[in-house]
Amino acid sequence: MxxxxxxxxxxxxxxxxxxxxxxxxxxxxxxxxxxxxxxxxxxxxxxxxxxxxxxxxxxxxxxxxxxxxxxxxxxxxxxxxxxxxxxxxxxxxxxxxxxxxxxxxxxxxxxxxxxxxxxxxxxxxxxxxxxxxxxxxxxxxxxxxxxxxxxxxxxxxxxxxxxxxxxxxxxxxxxQRQIAELSTLAEVSRTITSPLYLDQMLGLIVDMAARVMRAKVCSLMLLDETENVLILRATQGLSPAYRDRPPLKVGEGIAGRVAETGEPIVVADVRTDPRYRYPEVAREVGLCSLLCVPLRVRDRTIGVFNCYTGEPHTFTPQEIGLFQTLANQTALAIENARLVVNTAVVREMHHRVKNNLQTVAMLLRLQMTEGDLDPRQALQESINRVLSIAAVHEVLSEKGFRLVDLRRVLRQVVQTVVQNRPHPDKDIQVKVDGDEIALPSRSATALALAVNELVQNSLKHAFVGRETGCIEVSLHRRPSGYEVVVADDGVGLPPGAPPPRSLGLQIVETLVTQDLGGELRFEYGPQGTRAVITVEEVA
Structure with a gap:
């Protein structure tokens, strides 16, 4: 048995x-x-x-x-x-x-x-x-x-x-891990040399890092040297509670400490570690273990790279080494991107300054042909023209070389002209209204100069014998372009009278027809004058 x-x-x-x-x-x-x-x-x-x-x-x-x-x-x-x-x-x-x-x-x-x-x-x-x-x-x-x-x-x-x-x-x-690591490093190398904007490139890198590290999320913070704080620049689709955290001062929290010392830090559980600044966010999002490494270029820390797991995890020396390698590659990519952007900005600035100096020289040459012009008046008109160009560049400097808000530029131009008007004792109201139109800097500069001339012309000639009046600059979108109208309610011209031919109006005609490829027409009458600039296609 x-x-x-x-x-x-x-x-x-x-x-x-x-x-x-x-x-x-x-x-x-x-x-x-x-x-x-x-x-x-x-x-x-x-x-x-x-x-x-x-x-x-x-x-x-x-x-x-x-x-x-x-x-x-x-x-x-x-x-x-x-x-x-x-x-x-x-x-x-x-x-x-x-x-x-x-x-x-x-x-x-x-x-x-x-x-x-x-x-x-x-x-x-x-x-x-x-x-x-x-x-x-x-x-x-x-x-x-x-x-x-x-x-x-x-x-x-x-x-x-x-x-x-x-x-x-x-x-x-x-x-499989080695294949993934090599593939990720190759992808990062391709990303570094690709013509991507910095934020796009960083977004791709954090996605690739999360895949190869098998992480719940990776995030990247860059150092703002003026404020000495770390600012979140790239992460995967986490909740607003994580993305909207305030900047972290260098030396504070885990990431701040890594930025200060330039040494990696490993945390077993950010939900309970007293050094971590946002444990409640970690619990809400589901973050647990953390590996934080510095982004360094030429012995200088420019940010930190974070790798979070959703479950408790002990990071091995191999994982730490891999993530630091990714961080080094990323730091190099950021530095290269900044150098490219700085070079492009310098080239763009040089190009624009050269064009605007040529425009100023052209305007001064035209003014030299004018006879019997008061030197003080000539100088004031030249100053107004230069300030019109400066108004475009002031908006550009704030917008980072993007398209220019034409309405905002024209308001600044009009304000300058009114402050330097030939008859400051008269009560002449000038306003700018209409649609919001965004234009490249060259087109915006041409229109700023043209409106400057038209408003100056109205202030000088439209209100002879009158103490009050109104000039209105209006912007209108069209199906295939835009229209800018400068209208005054001045004395106008009697029927049959020939339109005046001044240097300012010649400048406007040149700017509209040659620089903008548009059309300029005047509507004269006893109730005032309308100058209409029409551009069929946005330049």
Whole structure:
């Protein structure tokens, strides 16, 4: 009878081993392999828990990597020194150990994060592949249980099968990780040399870094040297609570400390670390472990790079080295982008100054042809023209060389003309209204000069013999362009009178027809004058 029962047990063990072997051979992914081994082992051995600890890269600690019965949040966090606890002892000695009342064994080590107090008996075996210990696995029961020789032998056989499968899965994972790292570094290198704007480039880099680091989120903060604060410049789609955090002073918090010292900092859990400034945001967003490294160029820190995980994680030296390499590449990309932008800005400024100086020279040459002109009046008109050009550049300097708000520029031009009008004692109202129109600097400069001349002309000639009046500058969008009208309610011209020909009006005609490619027409009448500038296509 005993022989029959032993035969049945061996048959069941062989069937279990075949099942585990088939399942193991079908798995490649390390996480899937770990979960499969622990689940199948607990099933076939009838145990309440099965756990696998793997040796870390330094060979000093066993880290819990998979379990069916311990607290899930302990995975990746629970650690035993090699030789510590019953499981550590089995790994160090290379021998199985089974204890019915584990907590009473002097070798037992309780890990609070695993919540294993509900288990009483424990059997642990080493995981050895080709003579090298790679970890250990154990099974536990809630009830008191004395492990028999057959159970020790079965778990040892499973351990031998598991060690080979885990080594294969770890090798495959390392290979995949190296491919991903090399691909990411190549992508970063391509991004550095691509013609992207800085914010676009940083957005791509944080996305790639999150993929290769298997992070919940990566974020990048740049140093504002004038304010000595770190400003968030790129991150993935996190909640406004994370994105809208105020700038962080250098030296404050974890990122501020990294910016100050130029040294990486690793945090096990930002939700509980007193150095982290926003634990409530971390809890809301679901952030846990943090790796923060400096962005450095030529021994100068220009920002920090953050890598957050959603679960507790111990960053390995390899991960820290990889992330620092990404940070170094990114810092170089930022520096290159800034140099390119600065070079482009200098070229653009040089080009615009040259064009505007040529315009000023042209206006002065035209003025030289005017006879019998009061020198003081001539100088004042030239000053107004130069100030009209300056108004365009004032708006450009605030907008970072983007399109110019024409309405705003013309309001500044009109204000300057009114302040320097030839008859300051008269009550002449000048206003600018109409549609918002955005133009390139060259077109805006031409229109600013043209309106300057038209308003000056009205102030000088439209209100002879009158003490009050109104000049209105209006802007109108058209389906294929825009229209600018300068209208006054002055004395106008009698019917049949020829239109005046002054230097100012010649300048307006030249600017409209040649610089803008538009059309200029005047509407004269006893109720005032309208000058209409029409441009069919936005320049």
């Amino acid at each position: 005993d022989l029959k029962r032993q035969l049945e047990q061996k048959t069941a063990q062989l069937a279990a081993l075949r099942e585990i072997g088939r399942a193991i051979n079908a798995a490649w992914d390390l996480k899937d392999t770990l979960e499969l081994i622990t689940r199948k082992t607990a099933e076939v051995m009838g145990m309440d828990s099965c756990s696998i600890y793997l040796l870390d890269p330094d060979g000093e600690h066993l880290v819990l990597e998979a379990t069916t019965g311990l607290a899930p949040e302990a995975v990746g966090r629970a650690r035993l020194r090699l030789g510590e606890g019953l499981t550590g002892w089995a790994a160090q000695q290379g021998e199985p150990v089974g204890v019915a009342d584990a907590a009473r064994d002097p070798r037992f080590k309780y890990l609070p994060e695993t919540r294993e107090t509900r288990f009483q008996s424990l059997l642990a075996v080493p995981l050895i592949n080709q003579g090298r210990v790679i970890g250990a696995m154990n099974v536990q029961t809630r009830a008191y249980h004395e492990f028999g020789a057959e159970e020790v032998e079965l778990l040892s056989l499973i351990g031998d099968l598991a060690a080979g499968a885990l080594e294969k899965a770890m090798l495959y994972e390392r290979m």
